[in-house]
Amino acid sequence: MIVTVDPGSTVPPYDQIREQLTTMIQAGVLAAGVRLPSIRQLAADLGLAxxxxxxxxxxxxxxxxxxxxxxRGTTVSRLPTLPAxxxxxxxxxxxxSxxxxxxxxxxxxxxxxxxxxSGA
Amino acid sequence: MIVTVDPGSTVPPYDQIREQLTTMIQAGVLAAGVRLPSIRQLAADLGLAxxxxxxxxxxxxxxxxxxxxxxRGTTVSRLPTLPAxxxxxxxxxxxxSxxxxxxxxxxxxxxxxxxxxSGA
Amino acid sequence: MIVTVDPGSTVPPYDQIREQLTTMIQAGVLAAGVRLPSIRQLAADLGLAxxxxxxxxxxxxxxxxxxxxxxRGTTVSRLPTLPAxxxxxxxxxxxxSxxxxxxxxxxxxxxxxxxxxSGA
Amino acid sequence: MIVTVDPGSTVPPYDQIREQLTTMIQAGVLAAGVRLPSIRQLAADLGLAxxxxxxxxxxxxxxxxxxxxxxRGTTVSRLPTLPAxxxxxxxxxxxxSxxxxxxxxxxxxxxxxxxxxSGA
DNA sequence: GTGGTCTAGACCACG
DNA sequence: GTGGTCTAGACCACA
Structure with a gap:
C-alpha cells in the first residue's frame, strides 16, 4: 500500500493522503511519470469514498x-525533487519527533x- | 522542555500540548503528584499565549x-497508568509511523x- | 441575487460561481470585509447542493x-483591487464578446x- | 474572421467553434448553401490544429x-432558421448576460x- | 476502464 | 446558526 490513513486521527483523511503523497513526490520516492493508483482503487484499498x-x-x-x-489516470509531474x-x-x-x-x-x-x- | 509544539502543524497548539501530556501521564512518565509547570511558565517557554x-x-x-x-498549582492525578x-x-x-x-x-x-x- | 448560475452551460456551477465572485472581488464591487451569503443560503437560492x-x-x-x-461565515479578504x-x-x-x-x-x-x- | 476562439477559456476550442457556427446557422446569418471556409483555412486563421x-x-x-x-467543400444545410x-x-x-x-x-x-x- | 461533477444527507466543531 | 468533512450513489465525458 502506497499510503496509509489513520481513521482515529483528527487530521482528515484527504489531508493525510495529500501530505503523504506530497512527501513522497518531493523526496523523489515517487519519480516523475510514475502512475498513481486510480481514485477508485485507492479509495477501495483505504476503505474510503x-x-x-x-x-x-x-x-x-x-x-x-x-x-x-x-x-488515462494520474501521474507524477516532472518537478525538481528536494535536495538530499x-x-x-x-x-x-x-x-x-x-x-x-x-x-x-x-x-x-x-x-x-x-x-x-522488531517492527521491521 | 517537557513539551514541544510545532507551529507549522495544522493541529492546534492546545491539542498538541494536551496529547503529549496525556501520553506522559498515562504512561506513568509523569507520576501521580508530580507538579506541572504553571500555565504562564509553560506559555512563556513555548512562546504561546x-x-x-x-x-x-x-x-x-x-x-x-x-x-x-x-x-498549590497543577499536579498529576492519582490514576492507574497504562499497563506495560x-x-x-x-x-x-x-x-x-x-x-x-x-x-x-x-x-x-x-x-x-x-x-x-545522530540526533541523540 | 449576488450570483447567477446557468444550469444549461457546460461550465460546471462551482466554476461559474467562483468566476463571478472572483470578478466582483477583484473589481472591488465586493469590498474587503463584506460578508458573503452563507453556503447553505446561496445553495438554496441557486437550487444547488x-x-x-x-x-x-x-x-x-x-x-x-x-x-x-x-x-462566523465568509468575508472578502483585504486585497488590492484591479486598477481602473x-x-x-x-x-x-x-x-x-x-x-x-x-x-x-x-x-x-x-x-x-x-x-x-429594454432589458434594463 | 467568421469565428473567434478564446484560448484562455476552459471551454475547448472545438466547442467554441461549434457553438458560434451553430448560432449563426440557426439564426440565418449563414444562409443555406453558403460555403464555409475549409478546415485547413479556418485552422490556419485561428492558429489551431x-x-x-x-x-x-x-x-x-x-x-x-x-x-x-x-x-465541393462544406456548405450550410437547407434547414428552417429560427423564428424572429x-x-x-x-x-x-x-x-x-x-x-x-x-x-x-x-x-x-x-x-x-x-x-x-467605443468598441464598434 | 479513467477522472469530474453533483446530489442528498449525515455528523462534527465552533460560536 | 456557521463551515468542514465524509458517504453512497448517480450521470457525464474521455479513451
Whole structure:
C-alpha cells in the first residue's frame, strides 16, 4: 500500500493522503511519470469514498505535483525533487519527533531503536 | 522542555500540548503528584499565549488526568497508568509511523536508525 | 441575487460561481470585509447542493480572495483591487464578446444596444 | 474572421467553434448553401490544429447543420432558421448576460452601452 | 476502464 | 446558526 490513513486521527483523511503523497513526490520516492493508483482503487484499498481520494488528488493537481487526465489516470509531474540535504533535515525532524514520543512513553533511546527493528 | 509544539502543524497548539501530556501521564512518565509547570511558565517557554496553555490544562482537568488547586498549582492525578503491554503497543505504533515517514523520504531502515543516533 | 448560475452551460456551477465572485472581488464591487451569503443560503437560492457552493468558496479561499471562519461565515479578504484601466479592459472585452454574439444572431449594433435598454 | 476562439477559456476550442457556427446557422446569418471556409483555412486563421476544426465540422455535420461533400467543400444545410421571436429571445439573453458581467465589474448600464460604442 | 461533477444527507466543531 | 468533512450513489465525458 502506497499510503496509509489513520481513521482515529483528527487530521482528515484527504489531508493525510495529500501530505503523504506530497512527501513522497518531493523526496523523489515517487519519480516523475510514475502512475498513481486510480481514485477508485485507492479509495477501495483505504476503505474510503472515492470522493475523498479525489479531493486529495485534486489538491495535489492544483499544487502542480501530479497530472490527471480523464480516462488515462494520474501521474507524477516532472518537478525538481528536494535536495538530499533537505531530505536529511526532514528525516532528522521525524527522528526527533519519534524519540520525543518514545520518551513520553518512558522508553530509552535503545528501546526506541529496538522497537524499530522488531517492527521491521 | 517537557513539551514541544510545532507551529507549522495544522493541529492546534492546545491539542498538541494536551496529547503529549496525556501520553506522559498515562504512561506513568509523569507520576501521580508530580507538579506541572504553571500555565504562564509553560506559555512563556513555548512562546504561546497563556490562554492556549490554559485550554490544554482545562481539558486535561476535565479528563481527570490533572488536578488544579489554587495556591498549590497543577499536579498529576492519582490514576492507574497504562499497563506495560499497552505502552509497548504504543511504542510499536510510533515506530511504525516513523519508519513509514522515513520510507516516504526514501530512507532505508538503517538510515532511519542512524538518524535516531545522530540526533541523540 | 449576488450570483447567477446557468444550469444549461457546460461550465460546471462551482466554476461559474467562483468566476463571478472572483470578478466582483477583484473589481472591488465586493469590498474587503463584506460578508458573503452563507453556503447553505446561496445553495438554496441557486437550487444547488451546499457542497457545490462550498467547493467554490473553498477554491476562493485557497486563492486568498475570501476568508472563512467556521461559525462566523465568509468575508472578502483585504486585497488590492484591479486598477481602473484593467477593469475598463475587461469591460471592453465583454462588450466585444456581446457584439460578436449579436452579430451572429444577425443583429446590428443599434439593435444590440436597444436590447440592453429594454432589458434594463 | 467568421469565428473567434478564446484560448484562455476552459471551454475547448472545438466547442467554441461549434457553438458560434451553430448560432449563426440557426439564426440565418449563414444562409443555406453558403460555403464555409475549409478546415485547413479556418485552422490556419485561428492558429489551431486542423484536427480541432475538423472535429467542430464533424459535429455540425452529424447535427445536420452543414453538409460536407468531397471536392465541393462544406456548405450550410437547407434547414428552417429560427423564428424572429426566438432570435430576439437569444439576443435578450446575451444582453442580460453582458449587463450582469458589466455590473460585476462595477459598471453602470450607461457605461456598458458606452463600451459597446467605443468598441464598434 | 479513467477522472469530474453533483446530489442528498449525515455528523462534527465552533460560536 | 456557521463551515468542514465524509458517504453512497448517480450521470457525464474521455479513451
Amino acid at each position: 472515492p470522493n475523498t481520494v479525489a479531493r486529495s488528488y485534486r489538491e495535489l493537481e492544483s499544487a502542480g505535483l501530479i497530472i490527471t487526465r480523464v480516462g 540535504a533537505e531530505r536529511q533535515r526532514l528525516l532528522r525532524a521525524a527522528a526527533e 519519534y524519540l520525543a514520543t518514545a520518551a513520553r512513553l518512558g522508553s530509552t533511546v535503545d528501546e526506541a531503536i529496538a522497537a524499530l527493528r | 497563556p490562554n492556549t496553555v490554559a485550554r490544554s490544562y482545562r481539558e486535561l482537568e476535565s479528563a481527570g488526568l490533572i488536578i488544579t488547586r489554587v495556591g 503491554a499497552e505502552r509497548q503497543r504504543l511504542l510499536r505504533a510510533a515506530a511504525e 516513523y519508519l513509514a515517514t522515513a520510507a516516504r523520504l526514501g530512507s532505508t531502515v538503517d538510515e532511519a536508525i542512524a538518524a535516531l543516533r | 451546499p457542497n457545490t457552493v462550498a467547493r467554490s468558496y473553498r477554491e476562493l479561499e485557497s486563492a486568498g480572495l475570501i476568508i472563512t471562519r467556521v461559525g 484601466a484593467e477593469r475598463q479592459r475587461l469591460l471592453r472585452a465583454a462588450a466585444e 456581446y457584439l460578436a454574439t449579436a452579430a451572429r444572431l444577425g443583429s446590428t449594433v443599434d439593435e444590440a444596444i436597444a436590447a440592453l435598454r | 486542423p484536427n480541432t476544426v475538423a472535429r467542430s465540422y464533424r459535429e455540425l455535420e452529424s447535427a445536420g447543420l452543414i453538409i460536407t461533400r468531397v471536392g 421571436a426566438e432570435r430576439q429571445r437569444l439576443l435578450r439573453a446575451a444582453a442580460e 453582458y449587463l450582469a458581467t458589466a455590473a460585476r465589474l462595477g459598471s453602470t448600464v450607461d457605461e456598458a452601452i458606452a463600451a459597446l460604442r
